Amino acid sequence: MLGRREKSLVGLDIGASAVKLVELHRRGDTCRMVAAGAEPLPPDCVLDGAIADVGVVSDTIRRLLKRLSINTKAVAVSLSGHAVIVKKIVLPPMPESELREAIQWEARQHIPFDSQDVTLDYQVMETVPGASEHDLDVLLVAAKKEKVQDYLHGVSQAGCVPEVLDIDAFALQNAYELNYGIHPTRVVVLVNVGASTINLNVVQGAQSVFTRDVVIGGNAYSEAIQRETGLDFEDADRLKRGIPTSGVTSKQAEPIIRAVTQNVLQEVSRTLDFFRATAVTDHFDALVLSGGTSRLDGMADALADRFDADVESLDPFRRITVEEEVLTAEQRVELAPVASVAVGLALRRVGDR
Numbered sequence: 001m002l003g004r005r006e007k008s009l010v011g012l013d014i015g016a017s018a019v020k021l022v023e024l025h026r027r028g029d030t031c032r033m034v035a036a037g038a039e040p041l042p043p044d045c046v047l048d049g050a051i052a053d054v055g056v057v058s059d060t061i062r063r064l065l066k067r068l069s070i071n072t073k074a075v076a077v078s079l080s081g082h083a084v085i086v087k088k089i090v091l092p093p094m095p096e097s098e099l100r101e102a103i104q105w106e107a108r109q110h111i112p113f114d115s116q117d118v119t120l121d122y123q124v125m126e127t128v129p130g131a132s133e134h135d136l137d138v139l140l141v142a143a144k145k146e147k148v149q150d151y152l153h154g155v156s157q158a159g160c161v162p163e164v165l166d167i168d169a170f171a172l173q174n175a176y177e178l179n180y181g182i183h184p185t186r187v188v189v190l191v192n193v194g195a196s197t198i199n200l201n202v203v204q205g206a207q208s209v210f211t212r213d214v215v216i217g218g219n220a221y222s223e224a225i226q227r228e229t230g231l232d233f234e235d236a237d238r239l240k241r242g243i244p245t246s247g248v249t250s251k252q253a254e255p256i257i258r259a260v261t262q263n264v265l266q267e268v269s270r271t272l273d274f275f276r277a278t279a280v281t282d283h284f285d286a287l288v289l290s291g292g293t294s295r296l297d298g299m300a301d302a303l304a305d306r307f308d309a310d311v312e313s314l315d316p317f318r319r320i321t322v323e324e325e326v327l328t329a330e331q332r333v334e335l336a337p338v339a340s341v342a343v344g345l346a347l348r349r350v351g352d353r
Contacts, residue, residue, distance in 0.1 A: 008034070009163055010075045011171070011346030012061065012155065015338075016046045016219065017195035017292065019060050022342040023072060024320065031178065032321040036335060036342070039064040043233055048215050049081025049168075049197055051150040054157065061158035076164035076345040077151055078171045080197050083144040085111050086167060086211045088125075091136045099124075103140065111142045118142040125207055139208070141167060164348045168192065169201040169211040171344030172314075176288060178347060179318035182206045186285045189272065190314070191303070192340060193291035195219050198268065199341075202275055202284075210275040214267045218293035221260045228256050240296070261298060265306050272307070290314040290340040316343040 013020040018041055023034040039060050045053045087110045091102055103122050108115055125137040148165065155162045172190050184205040192199040195218045202210040218240070225236040229252070235245045240257065242250045276282035287309050289300055294313065304311040316339045322332060 008072060009346060009348055009350070010070060010072050010160070011342040011344065011348070012075045012077045012160070013168075013171075013339075013342040013345060014046060014051070014057060014061075014077060014151065014154070015041070015194050015341075016049075016197070016217070017041060017043075018338065019057070019064055020335075020338055020342040021061075021064050021068065021070070022339055022346040023068075023070060024343070024346045026347070030321070031319065031347075033317070033323070033326050035068040035070050036322075036327055036339060037064060037068050038335060038338060039067070043219075047196065048083075049079060049213070050083060050147050051154055054150055054154045057154040058157035061155065061160065065158070065160075073159065073161045074163045074350065075155060075160045076166060076171075076348040077155055077162055078166040078168045078341060078345055079143050079147065079151060080168035080199055080213045082213070082215060083147040084167060084213065085113070085140075085142045086169070087111070087140045087142075088209070089138050089140055091138055093136055099136070099138075103138065106138075107140060107142060110140060113142065113144060117145055119145050119148050163350045164345070166345060166348060167211070168197075168341050169199045169213070170208065171341045171348075172199055172290065173201050173203055173208055174344035174347045175316045175340040176203070176314060176344075177206065178343070179315060179320075180288075187281055187283060189284050189287045189307075189309075191268070191287055191289050191291075191294075193217055193264070193289070193293040193299070195292065198264070198291075200268065200271055202272075202279075204281070209279065212271050212275075214271055216264055216267050217291075218296075220263065221257055221293070221296070224256050224260050225253055229253070242297070257296065258298070261296070261302050265302055268303075269306060284309045286310045286312060288312055288314045290316070290337060292338045295337050313337070314340050316340040 011022040018038045020038045022036045025032045045056050051057050089106050120142050123139045152162050172192050187204045190201040198214040200212050221240045222237040229248050238245050239253050300311045
């Protein structure tokens, strides 16, 4: 029914450095925030998108739910990292019954894991400009079952019901489209720089035409500072964010940070160069930046120089009504860089593909 409020899911982003949570109420074209927050995780609790300590993660989720007084049990969670494969394949037109069988065969050709060890899903995409109208563009997604079970177990152990399992890069796209709309010919690179992984999603109109996770992120900065200065990880992490500690100044850390930024740019460049060599278009209209590490001084300028493109920060709350009692202005500024994936997850609904 038009105007009817849709049943909401809690968006739960389990990252390498923190659990981020967003709950939204959506009615028609309007979206209002019910709750949002983050709770830090210990180092090495989540590695390369895989949960290393399910108990700690579930305790952290439970603590965050309690702090935010959230009663909704249904959640949407997402995966990223090396154990997740996203592949676009092209197939000739065929009935749905034949397509399912063809997908299984194609998966064996494109997924570098034993088919018995993965959870497989797919989505037939709309045709993007420049592509053949006589073929089926299919987005193939596979994730290791062991990793999936760890996420589902951690969420369930916290008292939640996992209704939707997504991919970080696609959740990021949901948040972008809600807040910035869909422009049919515009090619945008969504770059989410987290603690251990960079999610890249090249979006043309409403279609994801390329996605890849690069396993490097903010922890690389902290680890480099730790090696060069002898600080422990926590002090090195604070120094990375410009907070002087233990007699080491932010200025002393600047050359270390610049060196790691060059490594990050090299990894992102290598990935996007691969896309441009195989894609219909090699032009980017903009890079849209998010993630906790995106706040590092010089990150946006370095990306703009490397790719000769406009770089802007993604505001995941741009078209969401956020009342002061839910998030103060200061809390909103602090949470916005790390909340995009959680916002995108909170936009999902039960039964979504």
